[in-house]
Amino acid sequence: MRRAGFVVAAAATLTLGMTGTGRAVTNASADITASWGDRVRLAYTWTDRHTIRNGTLTVTDTTCDDRAVYATLTITTGDGRTVPLGDRHNTGGCGTSAEYHDITAADAGGITRLTLTICHGAGGTCEARYVGANPYRLDSLPS
Template sequence: MRRAGFVVAAATALTLGAAGTGRAETTATSEVTASWGDRVRLQYTWTDRQTITGGTLTVTDATCDDRTVYATLTVTTGAGRTVPLGDRHNTGGCGTTAEYRDITASDPSGVVRLTLRLCHPAPGGATATCETRYIGANPYRPQALPF
């Protein structure tokens, strides 16, 4: 399966929905490392076919190479659109971690999958090097598989 090649370590847990609704939610956690050594941790909750909530992303500069590191998140909607959720940068330098607690997405046509790319600029301001390190399929949309 292609997905296994993208995920260095991932765990999925089933949790009970808030406010006693009895609705099941699925929380996904992924910790990945780029080939050049920087790291990212992503945790978020699939609440239903249309929504991702409660997302936290941490971006760690582990290479100490005087280059920033950033994560790019996108979702693919049920209508086939790719929607950027934005870049989250760590500009703190060697050994630092930047944390973002603003990862959410919703679309009336549904959210099929969430994709995470880890990037860092090339020396001299050239085009950034990026790797797709995680693709998470919505468990409420089984037609999202295979990739």
């Protein structure tokens, strides 16, 4: 039975801490389920208008359908370019998760958003289920 995909939780919250430079950082997260049932969780930090860091991505195979599940991350830069951050695969099969702690991105012209797409099967179905907008407006902050 196919389950409808929903964003279970997507949030951006201002942290209580500050960076070493005295600037506030914004933590963001997404917990999404694809329409076919596999799941992806993403947590990361916007440090300023140029940088994403401290990202953790968990890709979970919940459907047990013999199709590998993976997530694709891209950023959109201040000048409109789409830059891939790569695919993160879970090939472990039914009921397994693969966790990645390497989610970072930076662009001198700024980053306007991060997009998370979940896919399954070789060259299979994909759904862009999360778009996280940079909380640091590119047009109002100094370089």
